[in-house]
Amino acid sequence: MGGNRAVVYNKPGSVEVRNTDYPELVLKDGPGVNPLNVGRKCEHGVILKVVTTNICGSDQHMVRGRTTAPSGLILGHEITGEVIEVGRDVEFIKKGDLVSVPFNIACGRCRSCRERNTNICLNVNPDRPGSAYGYVDMGGWVGGQSEYVMVPYADFQLLKFPDKEKAMEKILDLTMLSDIFPTGYHGAVSAGVRPGSTVYVAGAGPVGLAAAHSAQLLGAAVVIVGDLNAERLAQAKSFGCETVNLREHPNLSEQIDQILGVPEVDCAIDCVGFEASGHGKDHGEAPATVLNSIMEVTRAGGRLGIPGLYVTGDPGAADEDSKVGTLKIRIGLGWAKSHTFVTGQTPVMQYNRDLMMAILSGRAQIAKAVNATLISLDAAPQAYQEFDRGVSRKFVIDPHGLVK
Template identity: 90%
Template sequence: MAGNRAVAYVRPGEVEVRDISFPDLVLRDGPGVNPLNVGRKCNHGVILKVVTTNICGSDQHMVRGRTTAPSGLVLGHEITGEVIEVGSDVEFIQKGDLVSVPFNIACGRCRSCKEQQTHICENVNPDRPGSAYGYVDMGGWVGGQSEYVMVPYADFQLLKFPDKDQAIEKILDLTMLSDIFPTGYHGAVSAGVKPGATVYVAGAGPVGLAAAHSAQLLGASVVIVGDLISERLAQAKSFGCETVNLREHPNLGEQIEQILGVPEVDCAIDCVGFEAHGHGKSHGEAPATVLNSIMDVTRAGGRLGIPGLYVTGDPGAVDEDAKHGTLKIRLGLGWAKAHTLITGQTPVMKYHRDLMSAILSGRAQIAKAVNATLISLDEAPGGYAEFDSGVSKKFVIDPHGLVRN
């Protein structure tokens, strides 16, 4: 039997590459696996040889110790791979297929899945609706920052690339279909971006950059990206966005007015989440900052897309309320301005096929927008550390050297 190596969370600030079991079509016990999911048979699943798997900002929340993730949890929910084994109940996916894996795990059979709400599948996480690979409190499905991984419900979930050779040529773009591109796109769609719209994107990390590129694809007239890190803002500017540096100029409305002539936008997207910081040079962590600021600068009747992650448990929070996900949000302001807020995980399957077509046609240039940077599996711990320092890179792990060759 072949071996398997994977990136595992060790303790706050530390990950390492470990030898783990080769996957089979059963969810075995292990770090973070929900006891009610142990022994779950997955004849509807497949085994993938991982071609690419990405480091995500959501992973960083766990690695920083900002969740209850257990030591030994195998990380990684952004997975692209080649099918090497199919379960007895799989009819349409075949060995040799090159596929994108939605980070949401979804059965395809419950009410939510049938209504295209695959981000809140009711059958894959015993604790609550919604699940993901390699993530705390998401059912315990083993992560994909590894050489091989098991993916359940293959016929329903997997997006097969129509031409393997073409897909490999565009793999740095296509690898973003598992999460970051649909997540950014979902943020833009949720915010009501349409031709001619003016858009503010909070956060110039990879998700923020994906949201900004998505807003451009949807026809926005001006996309403004705000962040505290100059390097990330430079990346946003590289593909045509306006930018605001909130460390140097903390008044967001004034900066928007300098760009648009008015201190407000049609719609806004929160791509920061619960580890938000206040504005200004002496800023500290203030988890409601982004939510309050986007309500402030979005016009009355506007929409707010919130793909940024918020959690119900944050042991490293700045106060007792925030440790339970209770934030000081100016809901009265949002109510007075009749804002629409859309939150939650992204239903990847709602968007990934269309976004694949946009990539294959050359319309979407997502790898360029997020500065996709290829690394080996052994380089993953260094990639985590570099990403945590604020560099403007989206790290793509190549476990078998298939992309580099």
């Protein structure tokens, strides 16, 4: 087989498309690969021809230099592809299958996987539980913003689409199953959204929009989305959300009161994470802002879903505490209000099959909600720049020009 091309992180603010090695069923040494994972044989894996692969806000944290990601790291953990090579130990996945790849890498054999907590698999990352493709400190599994990629534990992990032709007709929706749709849905489920709920979603980026759409699917009466970016708020409003511009109107509880008649919601979802900014026109970065604000506006006994990313290593943080993930959170407020917090990576496999059926049936319109925008592999560096400027799009890379 020939070579491969992939989106590679160079240095803060810089990515480029490079020629790289064609994948094999083994994890080789390279940027970010844990030494204990080098040479790991993956006869339980497959090689995919990538059909679509998306740019994620989590990638953007690395590209901004806000993690310890090494230069040369191949990016991309949102992958949909066609199986073109099958390892010796793969029994049920076949060549030609069109599949969605959960961004969590999971063995299917450890205690966490057996308990459906595939987000904290114990066997794929020597540093700590949990792993992902193309991501810093996640074991070094090669990312999928590329033409071809290797995926381990194929029989356990891969979600096969039942009808390839029909799947391609809805591929811009189905590509969201690898991460942001399950992540937004997990945030809504973790927050306890149910029919009649009032919900506040912090952040109108792609995950926030996915969480808002998920809350609607779960029957929420009112979904309020807050952000500092007017363009992203307009996207949230386009599919029926109420919105709060926290740059223009920094008092969140007052704005919720104007919408609902009371200054609180039943539950809230943090889709911003550690690069949060303070509310108002002149405030800079304040990483605890969202966590503290959602505790303030969520009723006593409410739940907080926190799919927004928080890290243990942030070299770009404003203070020494924040550099190691220590934030000034008002835990006393959360304790006094008996709040429930749910954090961490999303266990994608708990949700992706159900969400696939919601897409195929026409019930879910996630591509429309997040403004899915198709681009070529060569356009990825420019898309990263536009995404960093806050454009309200979810960029979907089509490496082979397969999407009509």
